[in-house]
Structure formats: structure tokens, C-alpha cells
Amino acid sequence: MTSVEVTLKTLLTEVEGAVGTAVVDFTSGMALGTLGGGKNLDLTVAAAGNTDVIRAKTRTMEMLGLKDKIEDVLITLGSQYHLIRPVAGRSGNGLFIYIVIDKGCSNLAMARHHLKRAEEQLEI
Template identity: 45%
Template sequence: MANAKEILNDIMTLDGALCCSIVDSKSGMMLESAGTGLNLEMASAGNTEVVRSKLKTMEILGLDDYITDILITLGKQYHIIYLIPAVKGAFVYAVLDINKANLAMARRKIQDVGATLKI
């Protein structure tokens, strides 16, 4: 098991990694962060609303399922939201440079390290 700082430092070793955080999706509060490039406090809080909206939509549709991750592709960046299975109500949020990152490798790494989180 790894702590939050170790996980984020591991994510920051990815090619193209700009910044990342671990977020409490109940409050929208950022628990830990690494990297620079944007206001992670605001981005973390805003992406909490993305997660809540998707969960609400799944409930309305009667889907008996769960979210693994959410990918948002911008013109210059990938934004990955990975819901941590072992820590209900928390997610990893990572921002990567689209021209430097390998999306498949990034998703895999975030899933692997996120699964080891111990809070």
C-alpha cells in the first residue's frame, strides 16, 4: 500500500505529466497534489461535479455499474479522473500534455498506482 504523496509522485514520472491530485469527491477538497500548470484546487473541485453528474445520470438510467475512469480530451491536454476502488468517495485527477503522453500507458499506470492507495 502507498500513501497519497507516493502515488502522485509515481504518476508525475509519466511522459507528459503536468500535474495531478487526489480528491475527496464528497467535499470536492483536494487531499494532495503534485506538479504545476493549472489551479489544481479549482480543477479538483470542478471535476468533482463531473463525477457527481455521471453518478447521478447512471442512477437515473438504472445502471447497476461503477465508474472506472473518465477521460476528457482537450486540444492540448488529457484529463484523467480515476475513481479509487479501495477508497470510496476519492479519485485521482491527472493532467497530461497530449503531445508527450502515451494515453494507454498513463491510464494503466494511474489504475495500477491508484489501486495501492492507503489513506
């Protein structure tokens, strides 16, 4: 099991093309931790905005009567992939991991694999 800090460092160093990452509480929209980003990527603003994405998808699934869970959400921009993965299990209820990767120098399948592994190992 790994802490938020270790999870963020691992994702930023192991995911090829990683630009920034965060662990977010989607009940409040607040980031529990961020790493990376920069002047063109404010991770605290992104954390709050992506909270709305998770909430909207969850509400939609409820309205449709879908008895399933969100594995991850992919948002594709011109030059970036934004991946959001809810944290499963009791210790992660209400949390998600968010990562932004550079589309030109990354492998989306491997990024999803790393994100899944990070989610499984995260301990809050």
C-alpha cells in the same frame, strides 16, 4: 500500499507528459494532495470542478439504472488529456485520482495503466 504523497510523486514521474496530479475527496471537493500544475493549471480549482463531473456521471448512471462502476473519465482538450479515476475499495470510498497529461508527448493507454495501478495501490 502507498500513501497519497507517494502516489502523486509516482504518477508525476512515471507517466510520460504528466503536468499535474491530485487525489480528491469528491464528497467535499477538496484535494487531499496535489503535485505539479503551475500558473496555467490550478489543481485545487480543477479538483473542485472535477468533483462535479464525477457527481454528475454518478447521478446519471443511477437515473439510468446502470449497475456498474466508473473506471475512469477522459476529458480531451486541444493540448491535454484530463483523466479522472475513482478509487475503489473501502479505504478509497469517495475519492478520485486526477491527472493532466500533455497530449503531444504522452501515451494515453500507458497513462491509464499507470493510473489504474496507482488507484489499486493507494492507501488512505
